[in-house]
Amino acid sequence: xxxxxxxxxxxxxxxxxxxxxxxxxxxxxxxxxxxxxxxxxxxxxxxxxxxxxxxxxxxxxxxxxxxxxxxxxxxxxxxxxxxxxxxxxxxxxxxxxxxxxxxxxxxxxxxxxxxxxxxxxxxxxxxxxxxxxxxxxxxxxxxxxxxxxxxxxxxxxxxxxxxxxxxxxxxxxxxxxxxxxxxxxxxxxxxxxxxxxxxxxxxxxxxxxxxxxxxxxxxxxxxxxxxxxxxxxxxxxxxxxxxxxxxxxxxxxxxxxxxxxxxxxxxxxxxxxxxxxxxxxxxxxxxxxxxxxxxxxxxxxxxxxxxxxxxxxxxx
Amino acid sequence: xxxxxxxxxxxxxxxxxxxxxxxxxxxxxxxxxxxxxxxxxxxxxxxxxxxxxxxxxxxxxxxxxxxxxxxxxxxxxxxxxxxxxxxxxxxxxxxxxxxxxxxxxxxxxxxxxxxxxxxxxxxxxxxxxxxxxxxxxxxxxxxxxxxxxxxxxxxxxxxxxxxxxxxxxxxxxxxxxxxxxxxxxxxxxxxxxxxxxxxxxxxxxxxxxxxxxxxxxxxxxxxxxxxxxxxxxxxxxxxxxxxxxxxxxxxxxxxxxxxxxxxxxxxxxxxxxxxxxxxxxxxxxxxxxxxxxxxxxxxxxxxxxxxxxxxxxxxxxxxxxxxxxxxxxxxxxxxxxxxxxxxxxxxxxxx
Numbered sequence: 001x002x003x004x005x006x007x008x009x010x011x012x013x014x015x016x017x018x019x020x021x022x023x024x025x026x027x028x029x030x031x032x033x034x035x036x037x038x039x040x041x042x043x044x045x046x047x048x049x050x051x052x053x054x055x056x057x058x059x060x061x062x063x064x065x066x067x068x069x070x071x072x073x074x075x076x077x078x079x080x081x082x083x084x085x086x087x088x089x090x091x092x093x094x095x096x097x098x099x100x101x102x103x104x105x106x107x108x109x110x111x112x113x114x115x116x117x118x119x120x121x122x123x124x125x126x127x128x129x130x131x132x133x134x135x136x137x138x139x140x141x142x143x144x145x146x147x148x149x150x151x152x153x154x155x156x157x158x159x160x161x162x163x164x165x166x167x168x169x170x171x172x173x174x175x176x177x178x179x180x181x182x183x184x185x186x187x188x189x190x191x192x193x194x195x196x197x198x199x200x201x202x203x204x205x206x207x208x209x210x211x212x213x214x215x216x217x218x219x220x221x222x223x224x225x226x227x228x229x230x231x232x233x234x235x236x237x238x239x240x241x242x243x244x245x246x247x248x249x250x251x252x253x254x255x256x257x258x259x260x261x262x263x264x265x266x267x268x269x270x271x272x273x274x275x276x277x278x279x280x281x282x283x284x285x286x287x288x289x290x291x292x293x294x295x296x297x298x299x300x301x302x303x304x305x306x307x308x309x310x311x312x313x314x315x316x
Numbered sequence: 317x318x319x320x321x322x323x324x325x326x327x328x329x330x331x332x333x334x335x336x337x338x339x340x341x342x343x344x345x346x347x348x349x350x351x352x353x354x355x356x357x358x359x360x361x362x363x364x365x366x367x368x369x370x371x372x373x374x375x376x377x378x379x380x381x382x383x384x385x386x387x388x389x390x391x392x393x394x395x396x397x398x399x400x401x402x403x404x405x406x407x408x409x410x411x412x413x414x415x416x417x418x419x420x421x422x423x424x425x426x427x428x429x430x431x432x433x434x435x436x437x438x439x440x441x442x443x444x445x446x447x448x449x450x451x452x453x454x455x456x457x458x459x460x461x462x463x464x465x466x467x468x469x470x471x472x473x474x475x476x477x478x479x480x481x482x483x484x485x486x487x488x489x490x491x492x493x494x495x496x497x498x499x500x501x502x503x504x505x506x507x508x509x510x511x512x513x514x515x516x517x518x519x520x521x522x523x524x525x526x527x528x529x530x531x532x533x534x535x536x537x538x539x540x541x542x543x544x545x546x547x548x549x550x551x552x553x554x555x556x557x558x559x560x561x562x563x564x565x566x567x568x569x570x571x572x573x574x575x576x577x578x579x580x581x582x583x584x585x586x587x588x589x590x591x592x593x594x595x596x597x598x599x600x601x602x603x604x605x606x607x608x609x610x611x612x613x614x615x616x617x618x619x620x621x622x623x624x625x626x627x628x629x630x631x632x633x634x635x636x637x638x639x640x641x642x643x644x645x646x647x648x649x650x651x652x653x654x655x656x657x658x659x660x661x662x663x664x665x666x667x
Binding site for chain 2: 234
């Protein structure tokens with residue numbers, strides 16, 4: 001060991017902090033380890049680990065007599081998914097998720113387009129705030145607020161009654177699969193609330209995607225003879241699709257897994273989230289609950305593969 | 317006056333204001349059919365705004381723009397028979413090179429067979445045959461530039477607008493592309509309107525050019541004409557390098573206080589005892605600084621009268637050490653009287 005000579009060219013008084021910085025600076029792989037270590041531990045152990053456990057559990061089964069879990073590989077839980085009543089739950093949930101995603105995309109696109117293209121930097125900040133503000137309050141509070149709005153004695157029914165449209169509302173609520181005794185107890189109500197609570201998750205990615213489209217591309221398209229509608233179809237929309245897909249991953253998967261909204265606004269028919277809750281809780285059928293949870297995961301994988309095949313990520 | 321049929325683009329008293337800023341201020345200009353015309357000027361001089369108004373991306377606050385005799389001031393870009401090559405190329409990232417070039421034809425719903433034939437033709441013109449299947453992100457800067465050119469030319473516009481298209485390329489490639497652009501322009505025979513702040517580029521390619529400053533046109537003419545006979549001190553110093561002499565110094569040299577410009581390459585450095593001919597001016601000076609630049613050497617000369625002149629001498633026989641050895645030496649500067657250009661006062665020579 002030798003001490004650093006003051007005349008050797010390096011700076012003389014080196015604090016511990018600067019020595020440490022230099023030590024790390026000269027070892028990039030150590031830096032990488034320090035940066036990625038904590039998140040990787042979280043991701044691999046906690047997140048992927050529990051996913052793996054879930055997957056393993058879904059291949060076990062429940063002994064009907066003892067109520068104990070039999071740790072033996074079987075596809076019984078998966079077979080059970082295809083009984084009519086369970087298939088109903090899956091289709092109902094997927095249908096709702098698809099409808100909510102579509103509605104959110106249609107609502108979010110013009111808003112995101114306005115924020116990205118027309119809003120001044122100042123109003124952009126305010127619009128961001130307006131989109132994100134609902135996320136500051138508890139999700140439960142917002143769902144219950146909507147329950148009050150949609151209730152039979154709520155403000156929405158009151159307004160509808162005063163505009164003389166009660167008949168139309170009644171007709172809507174009388175529709176077989178989506179109606180119910182009131183808006184607050186029907187799939188229509190759930191659809192409204194789902195669309196509302198997940199909307200910000202659709203606006204932000206679309207806006208980010210549109211923000212990345214240079215103005216000169218739109219000018220080039222128009223310069224080459226395309227009318228605004230054609231420019232939108234051939235340039236803006238294809239370049240915004242990755243944002244729509246990113247947003248739809250949020251809205252779709254959040255709806256697939258939710259059990260609060262169906263529990264507070266739904267009728268007696270279950271959604272996947274509720275079914276999982278009741279199977280792992282009251283009936284203690286963990287393997288079947290796990291198999292039910294695998295359903296949204298598989299649906300998302302298929303969805304992403306189709307989106308990729310259709311070229312949704314080409315512009316990334 | 318020129319035959320009105322030969323005028324490709326006409327600016328009639330065109331102004332474009334952004335709030336209080338007069339980006340373009342009462343510009344009137346005629347561009348002829350088939351010429352390579354350059355709008356030259358520093359950034360913020362209004363040249364790009366003029367180009368954008370021809371394309372239709374911007375509309376004049378007042379005045380009219382005519383394309384081949386038709387007032388287009390209020391037509392959107394997609395109704396105009398002009399195409400643009402953008403500074404950042406603006407290639408569609410989600411389309412292949414072939415799809416990018418075919419875009420204009422796809423919009424016009426040209427049959428597929430003809431579309432493919434013309435795309436091949438265009439890619440051949442810009443020497444990118446066989447690249448149709450690539451994505452823009454797989455191309456180099458120079459290649460993207462060519463794709464942008466092919467995409468703009470495929471519609472056979474009557475006027476092609478180029479907005480500093482070579483700005484992002486390195487020097488060698490830029491010089492090569494300048495010659496290529498000029499060759500393509502001569503082959504397709506359509507009007508090119510080229511925006512640049514690079515005076516060398518303007519001199520290399522243009523048939524005529526307009527020098528912009530502060531939203532107004534300072535001078536219009538052929539490159540050699542503008543270089544040799546600048547009509548304002550701005551043009552003299554923006555197009556090439558020049559010496560501007562005024563006041564008492566001018567009086568002492570020419571006998572008149574009129575401001576004049578003299579190009580550095582017109583001046584010779586000679587020993588103090590050399591006598592000028594009657595056609596020449598002479599002035600005594602000291603070499604203050606010498607910059608050896610390989611092709612030529614640049615001398616900063618301090619005049620005994622006060623003030624400085626830049627002189628450029630080609631390194632015909634001088635070596636580097638010889639060129640540098642004259643630092644601080646006294647010398648005499650001599651140049652032909654007719655190399656002087658009188659500016660801002662109507663350009664008349666003194667009596």
